[in-house]
Amino acid sequence: MDNRYIIIMAGGIGSRFWPLSRDEKPKQFLDIIGTGETLIQQTYRRFKDACPEGNIFVVTNADHKEIVIEQLGIDPSRVLGEPFRRNTAPCLAYGTFRILKENPDAIIAVTPADHLIVKEEKFNEVLQSCFDFAEGNDALITLGIKPDRPETGYGYIQADQKKPVKGHRNLLKVKTFTEKPDIDLAKVFIESGDFYWNSGIFIWNIKAILSAFEKHMPDMYTVFNEGRDLFGTKQEHSFIGKTYAECRSISIDYGIMEKAENVYVMCTDIGWSDLGTWSSLYEHSSVDKKGNSLIRGEIFSYENERNIFNISPGKIAVIQGLKDYIVVDSDDVLLIVKKEEEQNIKQYLEDVKNATKEKFL
Amino acid sequence: MDNRYIIIMAGGIGSRFWPLSRDEKPKQFLDIIGTGETLIQQTYRRFKDACPEGNIFVVTNADHKEIVIEQLGIDPSRVLGEPFRRNTAPCLAYGTFRILKENPDAIIAVTPADHLIVKEEKFNEVLQSCFDFAEGNDALITLGIKPDRPETGYGYIQADQKKPVKGHRNLLKVKTFTEKPDIDLAKVFIESGDFYWNSGIFIWNIKAILSAFEKHMPDMYTVFNEGRDLFGTKQEHSFIGKTYAECRSISIDYGIMEKAENVYVMCTDIGWSDLGTWSSLYEHSSVDKKGNSLIRGEIFSYENERNIFNISPGKIAVIQGLKDYIVVDSDDVLLIVKKEEEQNIKQYLEDVKNATKEKFL
Numbered sequence: 001m002d003n004r005y006i007i008i009m010a011g012g013i014g015s016r017f018w019p020l021s022r023d024e025k026p027k028q029f030l031d032i033i034g035t036g037e038t039l040i041q042q043t044y045r046r047f048k049d050a051c052p053e054g055n056i057f058v059v060t061n062a063d064h065k066e067i068v069i070e071q072l073g074i075d076p077s078r079v080l081g082e083p084f085r086r087n088t089a090p091c092l093a094y095g096t097f098r099i100l101k102e103n104p105d106a107i108i109a110v111t112p113a114d115h116l117i118v119k120e121e122k123f124n125e126v127l128q129s130c131f132d133f134a135e136g137n138d139a140l141i142t143l144g145i146k147p148d149r150p151e152t153g154y155g156y157i158q159a160d161q162k163k164p165v166k167g168h169r170n171l172l173k174v175k176t177f178t179e180k181p182d183i184d185l186a187k188v189f190i191e192s193g194d195f196y197w198n199s200g201i202f203i204w205n206i207k208a209i210l211s212a213f214e215k216h217m218p219d220m221y222t223v224f225n226e227g228r229d230l231f232g233t234k235q236e237h238s239f240i241g242k243t244y245a246e247c248r249s250i251s252i253d254y255g256i257m258e259k260a261e262n263v264y265v266m267c268t269d270i271g272w273s274d275l276g277t278w279s280s281l282y283e284h285s286s287v288d289k290k291g292n293s294l295i296r297g298e299i300f301s302y303e304n305e306r307n308i309f310n311i312s313p314g315k316i317a318v319i320q321g322l323k324d325y326i327v328v329d330s331d332d333v334l335l336i337v338k339k340e341e342e343q344n345i346k347q348y349l350e351d352v353k354n355a356t357k358e359k360f361l
Numbered sequence: 362m363d364n365r366y367i368i369i370m371a372g373g374i375g376s377r378f379w380p381l382s383r384d385e386k387p388k389q390f391l392d393i394i395g396t397g398e399t400l401i402q403q404t405y406r407r408f409k410d411a412c413p414e415g416n417i418f419v420v421t422n423a424d425h426k427e428i429v430i431e432q433l434g435i436d437p438s439r440v441l442g443e444p445f446r447r448n449t450a451p452c453l454a455y456g457t458f459r460i461l462k463e464n465p466d467a468i469i470a471v472t473p474a475d476h477l478i479v480k481e482e483k484f485n486e487v488l489q490s491c492f493d494f495a496e497g498n499d500a501l502i503t504l505g506i507k508p509d510r511p512e513t514g515y516g517y518i519q520a521d522q523k524k525p526v527k528g529h530r531n532l533l534k535v536k537t538f539t540e541k542p543d544i545d546l547a548k549v550f551i552e553s554g555d556f557y558w559n560s561g562i563f564i565w566n567i568k569a570i571l572s573a574f575e576k577h578m579p580d581m582y583t584v585f586n587e588g589r590d591l592f593g594t595k596q597e598h599s600f601i602g603k604t605y606a607e608c609r610s611i612s613i614d615y616g617i618m619e620k621a622e623n624v625y626v627m628c629t630d631i632g633w634s635d636l637g638t639w640s641s642l643y644e645h646s647s648v649d650k651k652g653n654s655l656i657r658g659e660i661f662s663y664e665n666e667r668n669i670f671n672i673s674p675g676k677i678a679v680i681q682g683l684k685d686y687i688v689v690d691s692d693d694v695l696l697i698v699k700k701e702e703e704q705n706i707k708q709y710l711e712d713v714k715n716a717t718k719e720k721f722l
Contacts, residue, residue: 334678
């Protein structure tokens, strides 16, 4: 148990949730579904019984270290600040080498900070099973989510039904990874029954992941390995600054998972969502009789149907006659957009950036 | 010229423009069409060359005396505070007796503070002509606006085409007054060509209006007349407090204009609107290529048509896919309502009142 570690990846920007999610306070630091906890607080609580509390590390943008410490009440030495955004591979190299310094026998679970898991008890059982398998095996395990629709926004993992792992129910060898498919392919995946959504939650022992870095991303392995003695010392900060400047921006999926031979998928159904879109949020929030999701705010609603309303605290909204819209009111930005057009929010944000010199980001 | 006086009636609450118009700052004190002037500032400027500046009186709710003084830079002794809202008859009785005290030969033009007149030059000519006629005649003149549509929100005046006043073009005897007609009647009015909208702008000499009060509203005349020596003295304030408490709430139209025999209408076309609804505002504001009226605020507009947008200064709005809506964002209230449902705003405001204990009024 003392060898178990968690790395929470909290470096995202969540621009699809603008104007709620801002440079200063991205999505993971918001109570975006109105439960009373921010997403990173939910994530931290979800994992904290799975290992000694001191064994949880959070990797985040250096600008957000303070907010992590404040929201989690975590020992500041466990919050690793990234000087630049470099996707998940450098983030995990950093976390892994930091853990290596204090425990070369670590078994590590890796998780995004901003996902939702509704069936927490089931998740914990699954996690234990993965830890158990990872401890004694050179294996890279990913949690695969049983899909219930041909979602085109997720990556898919094909499991090899012929290669189950004995003694670990639902743990299978991985056959293929596919990045976001088009709708036709997604439908084929769903029908086949062999495909699972890639949750971005991984479990492995430290030797397995370091070997994988060495084999599949030798350049990144080399630069981090050169500083292996500096982690946990005063030199870590400047070493990371220099190293990140040289790093490619690349995901762990693309850099390692899609290439490695020793990848396993734990096929499960834990009520997972990456909360990557307002619509995915909508599916997980409570609604009124007309299907309106009143996530936040005091709303006087008349003849509205299937909208997502999110209004600043202390403000009221009187809304009439909207169907299938997203209405988000933050202190300095009002967003009204049809749900079906939400993929354009990023473009709108670009337009605002260009016109306002980033005042509203 | 020195006998000419203006009474600006600024006691309205403008609740149809909530949440922009608030108890604290009703419509007449707002730059509601985005011209850089508030409505009362526009009104004051429009009349100030028609008489000596010291001859303009403003009657307003006592709570709003300060804001009138601040917005107009007017001598505080010319701002008459009403202790209660009592409609236009008591308001004009107050103004008239106040003027009587300093000039028993006054000729008075009376105007609401919150209307729009686009053709200001033409209006000035018309006003001069009315003053000229009113000076030597026992006449109650109302400005009648040539209607361009069968509007059901206005009162209508039927002119007697057979009784034009010689030497005063377009000045006719009035035949009938009709309060807001239904749409069928309004259409008949328009087709007949004899009907004009009642603008609520009146011109008369002080003897004519005092006689009319005495004849048609003897109760109100009597109570005000009892205090005639107190106007302009230290006792005015307490006298008005007592008198208003006893007054009926009644309009000058209902109390006098509809009953008097000596009523004339100056038939004109001065680009007038009472700005009584968002839609009337819409007609007088500039629009973008898609017909959206961006009255106030920085708006990023995508695929919107024929909306009215009014956003707090310093805030931006990103709005997509709305057609024929009113969107008003004030500091503490967001209103989104279909243009065709705007008559319900008053009801929504009631609901908010009941639910929030008047916090948002």
